[in-house]
Amino acid sequence: MMKKLTTTLFIIGISIAAFAQETVSMQVNAKADKDKISRFIYGHFAEHLGRCIYDGFYLEDSTMNVPKQGRIRMDIVSALKTINIPLLRWPGGCFADRYHWSDGIGPKDKRPLRINSTWGMVPEDNSFGTDEFLQLCNLLNCEPYIAGNVGTGTPQQMSDWIEYLNFGGKSALADMRRANGHADPYKVAFWGVGNESWGCGGDMTPEYYADLYKRYAAFCLNYPGAPLKKIMSGANADDYNWTEVSMKNVRPNQMWGYSMHYYTIVNNWQHKGSATNFNEEEYFKGLKSCLHIEDLINKHSAIMDKYDPQKKVSLCVDEWGIWTDPEPGTNGAFLYQQNSLRDALIAASSLNIFNKHCDRIRMANLAQTVNVLQALVLTQKEKMVLTPTYYIFDLYKYHQDATLLPVSFFSPDYKYGEESIPAVNASASKDSNGVIHITLVNIDPKNKITINTSFNGAAFKTAEGQVLTSANFTDINTFDNPNKVKPAAFSDFKKNGNELSINLPPMSATLITLK
Known part of the structure; x- marks a missing residue:
């Protein structure tokens, strides 16, 4: 009888322990x-991809019954201003290394029609270009971050783009900006010198890119009142050799930032998993994949510390977030996915990690802002919905520029x-x-x-x-x-x-x- 009672109590004890708080x-x-949490950790990313720009920020149908300024959707602008969006990265992404800025300036009826060969082979009419992007950033009251074209561009093209935007004196390019409606220089500070140069940005070796970075960066000029913050295209996830070669060959005073890209993947790149139909096993795997980013940050930071012990160079996680399979019935090349409570917890956990490492991380940009990947905002004609991830940024906005x-x-x-x-x-x-x-x-x-x-x-x-x-x-x-x-x-x-x-x-x- 005593043995049975003991066994019963033991089983009850296990049951209580299983549900103990x-x-x-x-x-x-x-x-x-000591350390400040840079507001730029709360940055965002907008690429010419799917419905992020066109039919997202920028109305394809200008007669649509929504608040707008020109063709910019002001309901989206208002929502993003509520969370104090500090930074917007554009035009890519992989699109950046095929984008020629001169296609997107001047009268819209004179802009060339191109093919977006990066994302779906769809027409790109270039109606949203440099001046429209800077208008959007002005409405958002945020800093622009431009990713320059190293893949198919030239140092001259990037140099000209910077002069067009930042030079306040007399020159053909500065006068072109004035003719296009902006008398004063924009003074854009943040410039990415290429994007994912190890992959879609040119399939380069780190040694080759390090030399190419220095060549391009040498012609990215500081104009009066407009010093540049140049960002080197850094590692994909756990490519520590890329970081080692980059930091060894490029001096800290030659860059403001060094980028790292990491996406939370539930299963694998071929079958990433559903955004809405998943079980606890996939929930667990998604959170585990998310938390792995701290291991990557620690290891990349340790390499950076060898060459930059004073931490002058920012580690910029300028693409991050969960990447799932596209929503059924949508164009797979448009990367449109829904956004669940799980995704919000991934965003919240990631931001806590970035805050913790703010001595080295001074920029991060969630991919992407509207209608693409882990979006803050989804649109359907006149309708707009704020995702669970949006509300994380609303809760966390108080950390911006605060002391850790x-x-x-x-x-x-x-x-x-x-x-x-x-x-x-x-x-x-x-x-x-x-x-x-x-x-x-x-x-x-x-x-x-x-x-x-x-x-x-x-x-x-x-x-x-x-x-x-x-x-x-x-x-x-x-x-x-x-x-x-x-x-x-x-x-x-x-x-x-x-x-x-x-x-x-x-x-x-x-x-x-x-x-």
Whole structure:
């Protein structure tokens, strides 16, 4: 009888343990004042790809009944201004190394019709060109980031493009800009010298590209009041040799930034997985793939530290996000995918990682802004829907240009089968008014996790919270139900003196604001 009772209690104990709520102790170092989280970590990317530019930012049908300025959709502009979009990268992507800027200036009826041979062999009428892009950035109140053509262009063409945009004196190119409606120089600072030069940008070796970068960069001139921030085309994911060769052959003072591209892939490049129809195994694999970016950052940063110990060069993650199979029934070359709660947690976790490494990462651009890959905005004629990922950027916007406050804790595991990954990730910052913002992610889809938080060097009187979660990790916002996944007020926390106990819901991203 005793043996049976013991066995019963043992089984009950296992059952209770399986559903026990984990408790984590977290310390926030509010005395830290060393590193700033650059606002450019919250940048975005718009390529001439599918419906990102045309039928996205830029109306193909100018009679469409939406707010607009010229052909620019102002409802999209308004939504992006709400999240304080700091930077927009254009015109690519792979498209950049086939794009000739002179095709996209001057009267629209004189601009040549080309073929977008990079994305779907569709017509490119060049109606959205340099001046339209700079008009968009002005409306967004964000910095432009132009990716220059190294693949099929020449140093002369890139040099001319910069003169057209940045020279305030008298010259044929500056006068051409004035004739096209912009008297003052645009003073564009951020310039990518090529894109993915290891692949679609020319299939180059790192040794060849390093020499080519120096040649192009030498003719990218600083005009009065318009110094350039030149960005070298860096590694694809775990190509550490590319970083080694690049940093060895190009001096830190020859570049502002060095790029790295990494996409979250659930399965493999041939069968990436559905954006909406996936199970917990695929959910787990997606989050595991997302978190792997920190391993890449650590290893690339270690190589950069050998040649740039003062961290003068920014590691720019200027393409990142989840890449799934295109939505059924759409043009596969247009890379249109839906956006779920899972994708929002991938965005939130990635941003927490970028914040943590802000001593080296000073730019990151989510791919892409509208209607392509992990988009913030989806459109269907006059309709517009904000995705779960959009709301992550709304919650996280308070970190922009704030001081990083290091956090330390041991995360419990989220286990699936024989594998496990950390269930919790977080970042904290203090803004110029002394307000502390903490963003916390619980990727465990079943278990609530309590975070007992203490603060070294800070006291607060009030605490407020917002949370993004939903009933299922496959939940999405649609044109018929646009508010299914949206932030809500969050109050499941307790203040005890100068400590805070926060109960994170399963599969959630939470913002805590302390004043």
